[in-house]
Amino acid sequence: MDVLNINNEVVGKVDLASWWDERRTPSLIHQAVVAARAGARRGTHSTKGRTDVRGGGAKPFRQKGTGRARQGTIRAPHMRGGGVVFGPHPRDYSKSMNKKMSRKALQSALAHKAASQSLLVVEEFVLGASKTKELVAAMDRFDIISALIVVDSVSEELERASGNLKWVKVVTPDRVNTYDVLAFDTLFVTRNALEALEGALSQ
Numbered sequence: 001m002d003v004l005n006i007n008n009e010v011v012g013k014v015d016l017a018s019w020w021d022e023r024r025t026p027s028l029i030h031q032a033v034v035a036a037r038a039g040a041r042r043g044t045h046s047t048k049g050r051t052d053v054r055g056g057g058a059k060p061f062r063q064k065g066t067g068r069a070r071q072g073t074i075r076a077p078h079m080r081g082g083g084v085v086f087g088p089h090p091r092d093y094s095k096s097m098n099k100k101m102s103r104k105a106l107q108s109a110l111a112h113k114a115a116s117q118s119l120l121v122v123e124e125f126v127l128g129a130s131k132t133k134e135l136v137a138a139m140d141r142f143d144i145i146s147a148l149i150v151v152d153s154v155s156e157e158l159e160r161a162s163g164n165l166k167w168v169k170v171v172t173p174d175r176v177n178t179y180d181v182l183a184f185d186t187l188f189v190t191r192n193a194l195e196a197l198e199g200a201l202s203q
Contacts (some may be wrong), residue, residue, distance in 0.1 A: 001114075008141045011123050014191060016114065017198045024108040024192060029178060032105035035095040035178035047087030050075045057081075085102040102178070107201055119187045121194055125149055126173050130157035132164050139168065148184035150176055152192040173197040 003012040050056075056075030063070050066099070077085045113119040120142065127134045135158070139147060146167035151158065154170050162168045169180060173196040181187060189197065 001119075001121055003123055005123050005143075006138050014121050019055070019201060020107075020111050020114050025104060026108075026112050028101055028105040029108050029112075031059040031095075031097060032102060032178035034181065035097050036177060039094040041093040042148055043091045044048065047084040049085075049087070050077060050083030053081065053083050054094040067191075070142075072158065096152055103201055105178045106176065106181065109178045110187075110197075110201075111189045113181060117183065119189065122188055122190055125151050125158060125188065125190055126155070127157050131158040132161050135165065136149050137166065142186065145185040146183075147186045147188055148176075148180050149188045150193045150197065151190050152196060173200060 001016060002010045003014050005011050005014050010084050050073070053075050056073040060071050061068065066086055071079070073079075074082060110119070127138065147169075149158070149162070149168065149170045150173060151170065152172065154172060158170055162170050167184075169184065171180070174195050176197065
């Protein structure tokens with residue numbers, strides 16, 4: 001694969017690890033994406049049942065003689081301001097995947113990016129200044145929609161330049177996950193980050 005610089009010029013070649021060409025496993029990718037989205041849910045939703053709402057200590061009106069249906073409490077679910085039946089309560093939505101499955105899912109997602117020409121290896125990702133317009137200009141040279149940038153260490157300039165861009169995310173190899181790889185249109189990986197990523201996934 002070609003190695004590019006920040007100006008989208010070829011400056012070398014790099015050989016990808018053998019697992020980049022392995023057969024992809026959509027089922028594992030699906031599980032990893034579901035687990036990532038489930039883990040992002042806060043789960044703080046809450047409702048009050050009939051035992052949680054205020055009031056209802058006394059019978060709202062007498063049993064007979066009013067012409068209305070008999071009632072015992074204003075906290076009943078069918079009463080205005082009453083409790084909620086089977087309403088949501090705080091819970092943990094996270095799902096777990098073992099390391100082997102997670103690693104295989106990430107390998108499959110990376111292989112998909114490489115096969116679809118959406119993986120770009122760059123020598124370094126260094127900007128002239130820590131300004132957003134510098135990063136936008138660099139992205140324009142590659143004509144992309146959104147980008148996940150994987151670098152061996154996040155510099156202050158790159159972090160500040162990407163802070164205001166929702167369509168750009170900068171991470172280190174140990175923070176790469178299947179969901180981000182698929183969520184962004186293009187994956188940028190520096191040469192050093194690629195070596196670290198291959199070493200971590202080949203274990």
